[in-house]
Structure formats: structure tokens, C-alpha cells
Amino acid sequence: MSSVDIHPLVSGARAVPDFATFLRIEMLLALRRRADIANPLLFFVSVLALLPLGLGPEPELLANVAPGMIWVMALLATLLSQESLLRSDFENGTLEQLTLLPQPLYFAVLAKSLVHWIATGLPLALLSPLLAVMLNLPGEGYLCLFVSLLMGTASLSLIGAIGAALTVAVRRPGLLLALIVMPLYVPVLIFGTGAVQAAIDGYAYSAQLAILAALLAAAAALAPLATAVAVRISLDN
Amino acid sequence: MPVTPKFPVVLQVRDLACDRDGRRLFEGLDFSLCTGTAIQIKGSNGAGKTTLLRTLIGTASDFRGEILWCGSPFPGALPVLRESLLYIGHQGGVRDSLTPLENLIWYGATRESALWALDCVDLSGFEGSLCHGLSAGENRRVALARLFLPQAPSLWILDEPFTALDAVGVATLEQQMAAHLHSGGSILLTSHQPLSLGRLASVDLSDFMVDEPLVAMEAEHVFS
Numbered sequence: 063m064s065s066v067d068i069h070p071l072v073s074g075a076r077a078v079p080d081f082a083t084f085l086r087i088e089m090l091l092a093l094r095r096r097a098d099i100a101n102p103l104l105f106f107v108s109v110l111a112l113l114p115l116g117l118g119p120e121p122e123l124l125a126n127v128a129p130g131m132i133w134v135m136a137l138l139a140t141l142l143s144q145e146s147l148l149r150s151d152f153e154n155g156t157l158e159q160l161t162l163l164p165q166p167l168y169f170a171v172l173a174k175s176l177v178h179w180i181a182t183g184l185p186l187a188l189l190s191p192l193l194a195v196m197l198n199l200p201g202e203g204y205l206c207l208f209v210s211l212l213m214g215t216a217s218l219s220l221i222g223a224i225g226a227a228l229t230v231a232v233r234r235p236g237l238l239l240a241l242i243v244m245p246l247y248v249p250v251l252i253f254g255t256g257a258v259q260a261a262i263d264g265y266a267y268s269a270q271l272a273i274l275a276a277l278l279a280a281a282a283a284l285a286p287l288a289t290a291v292a293v294r295i296s297l298d299n
Numbered sequence: 300m301p302v303t304p305k306f307p308v309v310l311q312v313r314d315l316a317c318d319r320d321g322r323r324l325f326e327g328l329d330f331s332l333c334t335g336t337a338i339q340i341k342g343s344n345g346a347g348k349t350t351l352l353r354t355l356i357g358t359a360s361d362f363r364g365e366i367l368w369c370g371s372p373f374p375g376a377l378p379v380l381r382e383s384l385l386y387i388g389h390q391g392g393v394r395d396s397l398t399p400l401e402n403l404i405w406y407g408a409t410r411e412s413a414l415w416a417l418d419c420v421d422l423s424g425f426e427g428s429l430c431h432g433l434s435a436g437e438n439r440r441v442a443l444a445r446l447f448l449p450q451a452p453s454l455w456i457l458d459e460p461f462t463a464l465d466a467v468g469v470a471t472l473e474q475q476m477a478a479h480l481h482s483g484g485s486i487l488l489t490s491h492q493p494l495s496l497g498r499l500a501s502v503d504l505s506d507f508m509v510d511e512p513l514v515a516m517e518a519e520h521v522f523s
């Protein structure tokens with residue numbers, strides 16, 4: 063034992079996963095939990111399909127409520143799927159392992175949010191023209207609806223992760239999560255519906271889309287930071 | 300504690316007290332962990348073994364006293380400590396909708412080294428099956444396979460590593476621990492069972508228990 067050679071401690075550089083690995087594994091997980099993807103989407107489609115039955119089939123009425131309803135349902139569908147974003151990772155200990163990596167938690171969280179968007183927001187945006195037809199949305203609004211949902215749902219995924227991280231240690235976070243996240247969702251909702259409404263009325267809507275893009279940029283830069291801090295707080299008790 | 304050049308102290312704990320949910324678990328805890336040595340933390344259930352480990356990896360921050368990593372104090376030293384930390388907790392950090400191989404790759408292992416490590420823990424042939432189809436002991440082996448990866452970090456902090464392992468598994472793990480110590484690593488572990496490791500010290504948390512523990516419950520615990 064006297065000939066034990068001492069390794070310089072810090073040079074025992076541990077193998078750390080890179081961003082691409084995170085993304086790949088998160089995608090795999092999303093694909094294996096198809097129900098988690100299908101549920102919010104099914105909710106989105108079925109509520110909007112029921113809407114004409116509840117409101118009555120007048121085309122003008124439906125066209126009036128269509129932008130708002132599609133956006134609100136997109137928001138609720140995203141919120142529904144946030145609850146499970148970090149839960150299983152918290153329960154099986156991988157969330158704790160993430161916080162122990164030498165590199166910032168930011169990238170791991172960003173990868174999670176990105177995959178969450180690919181699994182919920184992206185299919186939602188792709189489905190939106192179909193629902194727009196069902197709700198008799200005027201033709202001028204289609205492109206705008208698609209683009210605004212594409213950017214808006216990405217912001218929602220990023221922002222929602224903060225709430226998911228704060229409530230991950232709570233057993234039934236449903237209402238608490240909604241209370242935390244909903245106020246943060248409001249700006250996205252306002253500019254999203256605003257853009258679609260402007261497009262339908264024949265006005266320029268690039269300003270609203272630009273603000274949505276700015277919100278997305280801010281969310282991508284800041285929300286993962288907040289989520290990372292929230293994860294550490296949740297684990298620390 | 301004098302620092303000998305042969306076995307430098309890596310982790311030092313001075314007069315440490317930990318609280319959990321407003322309850323003082325232990326206080327006045329002192330120990331030093333050197334390279335090439337292992338410390339086994341003992342204590343009855345609820346004595347605060349897991350809390351101590353979570354404090355030392357920086358996850359729990361509710362402590363009084365001093366913790367030094369290579370001479371520099373917490374929490375400033377945490378990023379440096381994490382460079383050379385391998386922690387396996389109660390929850391092994393194994394995702395059940397991934398295969399053992401994918402789990403190890405998520406930890407940054409290459410495919411070849413992951414396969415090799417799985418072979419070491421006697422899981423070859425299972426690398427492609429999903430973890431929720433494996434038994435508790437096999438899942439534990441997947442978590443422990445990280446210890447067999449080449450380039451494993453130098454400080455191992457293990458919470459009850461022998462849980463759910465069979466006799467062969469325990470022997471394999473002990474061998475690997477001995478090899479790790481021999482190559483200059485250090486290990487901090489909690490376990491109730493006696494260990495046969497060369498340079499092993501033990502700390503019993505029962506010696507540092509507090510008699511009248513209760514501090515008032517704080518409002519921040521209202522959601523937990």
C-alpha cells in the first residue's frame with residue numbers, strides 16, 4: 063500500500079454528457095412515452111371539435127372566436143403536459159444527478175424544454191390549420207396562426223419549465239403549477255391572438271410576430287436559468 | 300489534522316451540524332477524508348446519514364459549520380468538487396424507460412466503455428432491454444455500473460450502495476472499491492453491513508446526536 067500513487071485530484075476529469083447526448087436521450091424518452099405526447103394533443107383537438115357543438119354552428123360566430131379559442135386551448139394543452147416534465151426524473155434521482163454535473167444546469171434544462179416543445183408545441187402548430195378550417199377561420203389568418211403558434215408554444219414550453227421545477231417536489235402540483243405559470247403565459251397569449259386577429263382584419267401583423275419572437279428570445283435566454291435555480295431549490299429540502 | 304504528503308486530505312468536515320425539517324440531526328461532527336481511504340458512515344435509521352451525504356454534495360444547504368474541499372470552503376468549492384464527484388443516492392438515477400446502455404450513455408460514457416462496465420456488473424445481455432423490466436437488484440447494478448466506467452471521478456459518495464445486491468454483487472463492488480482506493484481515489488459511503496476494505500475508517504452519527512432536537516417548524520415547509 064505504500065506505493066499508492068496519488069492522482070492529482072482535479073485532473074480526474076469526469077466524462078460528462080454533452081448537449082447532443084441530452085437531446086438524443088430526451089427525444090428517446092419522449093418517443094417511448096407516447097401517451098404523454100398524445101394526451102395534450104388529443105385534449106386540444108377534442109375541445110376545439112366540441113366547440114361548434116356548444117356555441118352553435120354559425121360560421122361568423124365561430125370565425126370570431128376561433129383565434130382566441132385556438133390559442134387558449136394551445137396554452138392549456140401545454141400547461142397540461144408541463145406537470146410530467148420533471149416528475150419522473152425527480153422520482154428516479156436523475157434530476158439530482160443533473161444538478162451534480164460540473165457544467166451549468168442551463169443546457170440540460172434547455173434540452174428538456176426543446177424536446178418538450180418538439181413533442182407538444184410543434185405538433186400543435188402543425189395541426190392548427192386543420193382546426194382553423196373546422197372553426198371557419200378566415201383564410202388570411204392561417205399563416206399567421208401557424209407562425210405565431212410555432213413561436214408562442216416554444217415560449218410556453220420554456221416558461222412552463224420554471225413552474226414545473228418549482229412544483230416538482232409537491233405531490234399534486236396541478237393548481238399550484240397553473241397559478242405560477244398562467245400569469246407568465248399572458249403576454250404570449252395577448253400577442254399571439256393579437257397577431258392572428260390583425261391578420262384576419264387585414265392589418266400588418268409583423269409587429270406582433272416580432273414581439274412574439276422577442277419573447278421567445280428572452281424566454282430561451284432567461285427561463286432555463288430560472289428553471290435551474292428552481293430545480294436546486296426544490297431538491298434542497 | 301496534520302496533512303501528510305502521502306495521503307492528502309481531500310474533504311474535511313469541521314464542527315458540522317445538520318438540520319432537516321427544523322430538526323437538528325447531529326452536531327459537532329468532525330472528520331477528514333484522505334486520498335486512498337474510505338469512510339463508512341454509520342448510524343441508526345433517521346440519524347441523518349443521507350442528509351449528511353446530501354450536504355456534502357451541495358444539494359442540501361441547511362448546515363452549520365465548515366466543509367472544506369481541498370482546503371477551500373463550501374459553497375465556493377462546490378463547482379470544483381463536482382468535477383471529481385461521483386454520487387449514487389438512494390434513487391439510483393436510472394430511468395426505467397431507457398435501457399441500461401442508454402442510461403450509462405446519458406452519464407457521458409461511450410458505447411464501448413458502457414458495455415464494458417455493464418459486463419463488469421454482470422448485466423451483459425441486458426444492455427438492450429428496458430430498465431423497468433429489470434429487477435430491483437439489476438436496476439441497482441445499472442446505477443453501480445457507473446463505478447466501473449474508465450475515467451471514474453476520484454471522489455465516490457455512495458448512499459447504501461449494497462442495497463438489493465446479491466452476495467456476488469457485493470463482492471464485485473468491494474473489489475472495485477478496493478481498486479479505486481488503491482489508485483488514489485476516496486470513498487464516502489453509508490452502509491449497515493460490515494465492509495472488508497483496506498483503509499477504512501468509520502464515523503458513527505449516533506455519537507453526535509442531539510438530545511433535545513426540536514426547533515420550531517418553519518413556514519417554508521408548508522408545501523412539502
